[in-house]
Structure formats: structure tokens, C-alpha cells
Amino acid sequence: MTVALVGAGPGDPDLLTVRAARLLAHADVVVHDALVGDGVLALVPPDAEVVDVGKRPGRPVPQELISTLLVELGRQGKQVVRLKGGDPFVFGRGGEEALALRAAGIEVEVVPGITSSVAAPAAAGIPVTHRGVAAAVTTVTGHRRAGEPDIDWRALARVGGTIVVLMGVAQRAVIAAELMAGGLAADTPVATVHRATTDAQVVDRCSLAGLCDHPVRSPAVIVIGPVAALDVTALLDSAAINAS
Numbered sequence: 001m002t003v004a005l006v007g008a009g010p011g012d013p014d015l016l017t018v019r020a021a022r023l024l025a026h027a028d029v030v031v032h033d034a035l036v037g038d039g040v041l042a043l044v045p046p047d048a049e050v051v052d053v054g055k056r057p058g059r060p061v062p063q064e065l066i067s068t069l070l071v072e073l074g075r076q077g078k079q080v081v082r083l084k085g086g087d088p089f090v091f092g093r094g095g096e097e098a099l100a101l102r103a104a105g106i107e108v109e110v111v112p113g114i115t116s117s118v119a120a121p122a123a124a125g126i127p128v129t130h131r132g133v134a135a136a137v138t139t140v141t142g143h144r145r146a147g148e149p150d151i152d153w154r155a156l157a158r159v160g161g162t163i164v165v166l167m168g169v170a171q172r173a174v175i176a177a178e179l180m181a182g183g184l185a186a187d188t189p190v191a192t193v194h195r196a197t198t199d200a201q202v203v204d205r206c207s208l209a210g211l212c213d214h215p216v217r218s219p220a221v222i223v224i225g226p227v228a229a230l231d232v233t234a235l236l237d238s239a240a241i242n243a244s
């Protein structure tokens with residue numbers, strides 16, 4: 001009895017790990033989140049059962065219910081793939097599901113995935129660290145539930161380097177204001193990447209002060225810091241053009 005907690009990567013099925021693709025090809029049941037794209041789901045065998053437990057606004061699926069479902073499926077001895085967007089342990093609640101499965105005596109295999117916190121900036125040509133520009137990267141959630149401690153954005157502003165915010169679209173005005181109150185310059189570059197590595201990808205750039213008024217659609221990753229002004233893939237393109 002093993003349930004595999006598998007990272008689906010940011011969206012493009014080519015960014016699955018080989019292990020993830022192998023497990024998907026042999027799955028009896030796939031339990032997936034809202035973030036897992038159609039391209040990845042197309043790799044699920046036609047006779048496999050597919051369960052969408054995506055938590056969407058207005059239609060929440062309680063976490064306990066998901067864990068209970070995984071335990072039940074695991075006990076049936078099926079090849080169960082719990083598929084999560086990006087990496088299962090980066091804001092994916094994979095840790096909680098692994099603990100619930102272990103508590104029920106079911107073995108857990110964890111297959112890391114390419115997290116959007118790196119892949120979304122990369123899709124915009126942004127290296128999250130860059131020699132001489134950013135020597136640190138902080139990945140942080142912009143979404144706190146009632147009772148959870150707030151992020152100390154002002155302290156984060158003093159860390160330096162790159163700040164990558166997941167689930168931050170709704171709170172972006174507060175986040176920008178707090179980071180500026182903590183000392184980040186109003187003209188600090190910002191990039192937003194919506195649905196990275198899918199056909200619906202949208203990259204936008206603005207300043208930290210401009211982030212509040214900037215229309216951004218969820219899901220998006222918000223990249224804050226000097227690297228957000230870069231597009232190294234565009235530079236490579238123009239270098240190639242210049243050389244020709």
C-alpha cells in the first residue's frame with residue numbers, strides 16, 4: 001500500500017519529472033488539484049479514475065476529506081497518484097497528507113516537482129538569483145488564514161535579494177505597502193507571471209509602488225527585486241540577432 005505524492009510541475013507536461021510521468025502512466029486513480037493543467041491530465045491512462053479535489057473559491061474541499069479519501073484509496077491497494085501543482089511540499093499541503101497516510105499505516109512516496117516559485121520567473125526570463133544582483137531568494141505566501149501568524153513583510157524587505165510571492169494576487173496592495181514601509185524602494189522592479197508555462201501565460205512588469213493598481217489575474221507568481229527587471233532569454237535572443 002503506497003500512495004505517491006507527485007509534483008506535476010508548473011503546467012507544461014514536458015516539465016514533469018520522468019518519475020512523475022512513469023507513475024501517471026501506471027496509475028489506477030489520480031487525485032488532483034485545480035492547478036494541475038489539462039496537458040498533464042491528458043497523460044492519465046483512459047481507464048484510470050480521475051478525482052478533482054481542487055480547492056477553488058466558493059467550492060472548498062476540506063483538507064481532512066482529501067486525506068480521508070487518499071487513505072481509503074491507499075487501503076484498496078490501488079496505484080494512487082496524488083498529483084499537485086508544482087512541488088507537493090511547497091505550499092501544497094503535501095506534508096499534511098503524508099502525515100495522515102503514515103498515521104493510517106500507508107506508505108508514502110514523494111516525487112518532487114518543479115515549483116512555480118522558480119519555473120514562473122524562469123518562464124519570464126528571470127533568474128531568481130543572479131551574480132551581483134541577488135544573492136538570496138525568499139519564497140513566501142501572500143495568503144494567510146485566520147489565526148495563522150502574519151508574514152513580517154517589513155523584516156523581509158531588509159533581507160535583500162529576490163522575494164517570490166505565491167498566492168499573493170489578492171493581497172498585493174498590502175504586501176507592496178508593507179515592503180515599502182520596511183525600506184524597499186518604490187521603484188523596485190516587479191514581475192507577475194500568470195499561468196506560467198501554459199498557453200495562457202501572461203507576463204507583466206511594473207514597479208513595487210505600481211503593483212497595487214496593476215491588474216493581475218490569479219494564479220500568478222509575483223517576483224519582487226532587481227532581477228524582476230531582467231529577461232535573460234530576450235537578451236540571448238537579441239545577442240543571437242546581433243551576431244547574425
Ligand code: SAH
Pocket residue numbers: 010011035084085086087088089090091092114115116117120165166167168193194195196197198218219220221222
Ligand atoms: N505547490 C505549488 C504551489 C501551490 S500554491 C508549487 O510548487 O508551485 C498555489 C500558488 O502557486 C498560486 O496561487 C500561484 O501563486 C502559484 N502557481 C502555481 N502554478 C503556477 C503557474 N503555472 N503560474 C503562475 N503561478 C502559479
